[in-house]
Amino acid sequence: MMTDLDLLSIQEARNLLQKAKEAQKKLAELPQDQIDRIVECMALKAEKHASFLARMATEETGFGNETDKTTKNLFAAKEVYTAIKDMKTVGIISVDENKQVWEIVEPVGVIAGIIPSTNPTSTIIFKSLIAVKARNAIVFSPHPSALKCSLETAKIMANAAQEAGAPKEIIQCMEYPSLPGTKELMSHKLTDMILATGGPGMVKSAYSSGKPAYGVGPGNVPVYVHTSANLDQAAQHIIESKSFGYGTICASEQAVVVEREIKQAFIDKLKKYGAYLLSKTEKEKVESIILTGGTLNSKIVGKSPQAIGKMVGLSFPKDVKVLVGEEEKIGKDVPFAVEKLSPILALYTVDGWEEGCDVCTRLLEIGGLGHTFGIHCKDHAVINAFALKQPASRIIVNSGTTFGGIGATTAIFPSLTLGCGSYGNNITSDNIGAQHLMNVKRVAFGIREMNYAAKNEIVQSTEMTDFSGIEKKISMDQGGNFTISREEIAEIVKRILADMK
The missing domain is CATH 3.40.309.10 (Aldehyde Dehydrogenase; Chain A, domain 2)
Structure with missing residues (x-):
């Protein structure tokens, strides 16, 4: 039977997702230069508070030490930011003139971010940056033992984004995390993707949610x-x-x-x-x-x-x-x-x-x-x-x-979420970045005609016939079409008919 905390957590997840959905629609309309300014502001604020957040995480969880947690926060704020800052995440991102193919990106929507107790602040900084860079909203479910430092980190990232012009509530964090609440966050109809960092049980739950999920395996x-x-x-x-x-x-x-x-x-x-x-x-x-x-x-x-x-x-x-x-x-x-x-x-x-x-x-x-x-x-x-x-x-x-x-x-690629591929039952073996949080549409122009059926039948038939003595000048033009003289076709047909008797 569910406790009051479980029910409160489930309702909170639903409320946050609803707000995130509305905020994400507005974020998706922003131009590239504004998205870039928002992400830059977030990175700078994360860098400024790196030591403070590391101290909070160390004191609250008892894991690691302040010096190394500061380094991890700075890695997310500086190295990850440097890797994504020039990435195109709005509209047409590439045009191949030769193949006549355009690539257009769209955000996936609302992301559920699962946060571990071992690296809570650096993971929130990292996931916030790559989510917003790809024009997504993100709702975090922190580990209960790292609740205070997770909430503070999410608040800093959210305020920084809003100061730079992002819609309010583009970054949110659950205040009443529980297992039922986290499951609701991952499986809710308003959730479009899951970024799961945590123990094997949580990652398995993410993959079982019915939603696209990037999870990680253990690292022995x-x-x-x-x-x-x-x-x-x-x-x-x-x-x-x-x-x-x-x-x-x-x-x-x-x-x-x-x-x-x-x-x-x-x-x-x-x-x-x-x-x-x-x-x-x-x-x-x-x-x-x-x-x-x-x-x-x-x-x-x-x-x-x-x-x-x-x-x-x-x-x-x-x-x-x-x-x-x-x-x-x-x-x-x-x-x-x-x-x-x-x-x-x-x-x-x-x-x-x-x-x-x-x-x-x-x-x-x-x-x-x-x-x-x-x-x-x-x-x-x-x-x-x-x-x-x-x-x-x-x-x-x-x-x-x-x-x-x-x-x-x-x-x-600088990342704090490392995929293990099919070896570890993950969808990717990549280091996860903003490039994984976008849908890529391809506009492809016709560049050749598809007229192979009849011609292939003739060619396959000729493979069973001895054409020694016939001068063959079969070639393919730039449009992908076979070229052969009428006289040569007539001679080939004669040989095929003769073999069929």
Whole structure:
């Protein structure tokens, strides 16, 4: 039976969608230059409040740290904005004079934005920017544990848009989020598309809503370190990436797979940059709290190594950034083998890149299909072999996967929503941007005639006949029509009739 909060949440979703629908109709009529001014103003306001919002999120959720959350907010406000600011999202966006095809874009309408507790403020900044850039309205359903910071972020983005000329209520956020209310938001007739970032259950619910949805899968990211790698650089990148936000970004490394002959040298480099190699006893204590009831223990998510150690009676030095445990087994019930969303890293040892490739594939298969894979290597033949075989949408080479996957240190499109393709039961393997939130209409002019049927029948018949001795000058003109002399046609017909007797 529904509680009063559930009923209130459902009604709120309906009310917000109605307002969003009316606001979106007005936004859709604005010219490109005004849309661009609105998005620019939103980005500037987000940049200005990046630190404040990061502090709110850290204090409210207990996940990550203020410094890294500020960086994520700035990434959305600056890097994502830079990627979309010159994008055409109004009217005719391209004309191919040669093929005589025009492309015209239209907004999808009203978007339901599902927000996670791990990255609430940066996700709202990101989704607000790409939604409005494509002339859509967006209604957010925040995670209850991140309600205050989500509401504040949405308010800042909405006010900035309105100050620049956007209709009121183009960006809204639910104040009474609940599971029934979120389901109503996603399945309501006024919702045109869903941008779902959250746990597997929420993403599955989005795909089951009957609406077009962009969701993401888990990121159990394996990273292979080849003998040709720059070990110092690889270790630095991995530690910086894995420790960022205390491991809450889904593209962060979950397991490092290293060649035996360079294992000790690589471990020494990891320690240099802040890794702590757990003893057998310490590893057993840490792994005892990674899973609870077969799923990830939420108490370790986004927590520091020191906080995690305290939970099991261990004390780690302040300069420790990542806890590393050696592992041999792979399976969904193996704590160190799964996605941990914390600064805990598994270490696998292999003999040769072929075994390394197999281990990485198996790690992806137990919970990270289609997401991200990393490799530190200078041998392009090995890189090519891994890239062809790994079931991942992002292959990050010689860079931390956290930053490479979102497009901060690579030329991949900057995004905080990373598709996993059909590997991960997602509709796309792209990094999601404003380009995914538009319908593209194509105006195509006729450029040739479709007169193949009779001519193809003659040609197919001639394939069964011996035409040796006949001078054939069959060609195709620029309009796609066959040309052949009357005399040659007459001779072909004679041969066909003769063969039919």
